[in-house]
Amino acid sequence: MFSKSCEYGIKAIIYIATKSMDGERVKIGEVSTKINAPEAFTAKILTSLIKRDILESKTGRFGGFLIDPKKMNSIKVSDIVFALDGDTIYRGCGLGLDECNSNQPCPMHDRFVKIREELREMLETTSIFDLASGLKSGKTILMR
Amino acid sequence: MFSKSCEYGIKAIIYIATKSMDGERVKIGEVSTKINAPEAFTAKILTSLIKRDILESKTGRFGGFLIDPKKMNSIKVSDIVFALDGDTIYRGCGLGLDECNSNQPCPMHDRFVKIREELREMLETTSIFDLASGLKSGKTILMR
DNA sequence: TTTATTTACGATAATTTTGTCGTAAAATAA
């Protein structure tokens, strides 16, 4: 479904958000440990999410990553997915045709549109706050 | 969503099915041309689908690929997807956790289950006959 | 049996994705 980068990115953001709720910055080593992902790879992904304004960082002592709590409700999972995987998951043809629409549909077009729209709707209405709250309360986990 | 192999595999099966409806065998060159895929790669994919009993082939003159018309209703898209991509699309965690279920869910588990179940249902109820009929009647296309 | 045709198979290659490493740059405190 999603690339590894995207899976790691979503998990990292959720984890950092729980910490930011308490006003704590997180260092990359802690993030990668908690989401069970390679440290350097995670760092690279976070850098690209910073460029998309999804989180902030600070270098140097007492530095680390954080997410502005005021933004947690407006940042949606779809924003992270779009930043890391682009929009093929919403817009692309399920069978890989360059152009596929209701005028010139691939054999699975109508069936796919239904699923994709639900997926898009789900990702666009699920906020970082929603997901971080579940993790913080212990209802959900990021690794087993 | 699906791997390239899977996209090619589904398209190839649909195309071969339309020909088999007319009792015609198809050669690999024609298949790859009609689905806009590399010939040798397509051949390899079809070989693995033959091993899964989804289609048949015959070597030599007047050889080629065919799908038993009697099977077209019982072969579902899910069978092709499972043969080529496995079952991670139905069973895997959206965030890549090795174990993720309602007892120990990832933050997106419940939301994902809903989408995945619909996807699974769709793939398991869509037959090769359904898709080949649409293509044969000109309602749908395999390349632009 | 010989020849022509077509798929089967295994080795190899190219590309993309995933992952690693070393060093630069920034921030802070002493």
Add this chain to the structure above:
DNA sequence: TTATTTTACGACAAAATTATCGTAAATAAA
């Protein structure tokens, strides 16, 4: 200013996916 800590960045490496190629095996016609 200097030392320490932490992210930023770019080059590089490994692994997985996608794609190609040569030859073997099968089939059938001549």
